[in-house]
Amino acid sequence: MVRSTPAKAVWPTLRVDSWSDTRDTLHMWSQIIGKLKLAGTPLVNHWWNVTFAVSARGLATGAIPVDGRLLDIEFDFVDHELVLRSSDGRHATIALRPRTVADFYAELGHVLGRLDIVVDIEASPNEVDPAIPFAEDTTHHSYDADAVHLFWQQLVQIQRVFQLWRAGFAGKSSPVQFFWGSFDLACTRFSGRPAPLHPGGAPNCADWVMEEAYSRECASAGFWPGGTEGTFYAYSYPAPDGYSARPAGPDGAEWDSTLGEFVLPYEAVRTSPDPDTTLLNFLNTTYASAADLAHWDRPLLDINPHRLARQLHTDDTTAL
Structure with missing residues (x-):
């Protein structure tokens, strides 16, 4: 190998x-x-x-x-x-x-x-x-190539960590994917249960679009290029009682009552001693809050994302 x-x-x-x-x-x-x-x-x-x-x-x-x-x-x-x-x-x-x-x-x-x-x-x-x-549309006409390249490099790092987080879940999970409507990178876990009808309300977007997007109970996390250097977010739909009062993990993470979700500034991850671990802490903590309060079957759904580590580091390639 x-x-x-x-x-x-x-x-x-x-x-x-x-x-x-x-x-x-x-x-x-x-x-x-x-x-x-x-x-x-x-x-x-x-x-x-x-x-x-x-x-x-x-x-x-x-x-x-x-x-x-x-x-x-x-x-x-x-x-x-x-x-x-x-x-x-x-x-x-x-x-x-x-x-x-x-x-x-x-x-x-x-x-x-x-x-x-x-x-x-x-x-x-x-x-x-x-x-x-x-x-x-002649209003939007800017293109800073250096900035776009840096944004993509942000996504490269975030993609790596989100993929590891996705690997820790055995239930239905979305790919790590970029949504052009909201212009964010996201990954979503699902409990397997239906969700109440979403109220819609996204600007210039039919309500049935959001009804399909949130047709199943979920816990989602993502990154959006807003705030100071970008913002990580996490939310649950529907949000279980007590969700907003639960801890969000690393320093800098908090509940944003206006957005109705947990947020963590990108710079808090970037400047931490171990950015990967800091981001995973946020993802895992906010997911656990949603799953525990909503009584997800975590023994069935949660798995060890490092379960292949021994095989992937062995010199015996026949194990693969």
Whole structure:
């Protein structure tokens, strides 16, 4: 077995106020690409079919069926281009640079035409207010390549830790995935029980969308590029009685009554002696609060995420 020498993880510093205009522009671009995936894929539990994955280059859609072919699209935050590839061997790119959403949307239409791809989407954003139609959006036009690269590097580190957290659960769990509607990276655990009908209320988003998203009892955690350097969050739906009064784990974690969820500043993780352990503490503590108060079957659902450690570190590869 070939093993690489582990490198020290670097949790980058990126102040939100230094790139908020770029963040908002990128959010709108991601909604356009996300809607292509929405249009091309069948509905999977809680909209998991529409999300992006953190990749070795940026954010990727994975395979989208289109007219008997497969299309994948990737935001490449190394070379700063949108890369489109189809299963018939065709390939195209769009530069990621300072440009309006309207300009990005128009060029994407031309590129899809050259690839002989026709996909109809609802051409305005969701979960934001105001929701400017893509073809009319000249408000958002910023792109700071260095900031976007740092944001992606934040996601790279968070992805690693979220994947380890996901490995500690044997029940139904979402992938670690990036939602373009809310522009956050998230992972969600489920008890296996139905949840009460969600009240909806997300801006410019039909209530039935949230009803599907929260159709089962869950405990979710994620990261959103808001606050000072970004914010980790954790919540439960429905929130059991006493949930907000429970401890949230590491120093800096607390209940935010306005958001209705636990929050932990990214910088509290980044500056801690062991960022991975600090973040896992937050994830595990907030999950345990939700699961214990709601009487989840934790002996059935919880597992040791290190259960393969002995096999993965053995020299006897036949054990694998």
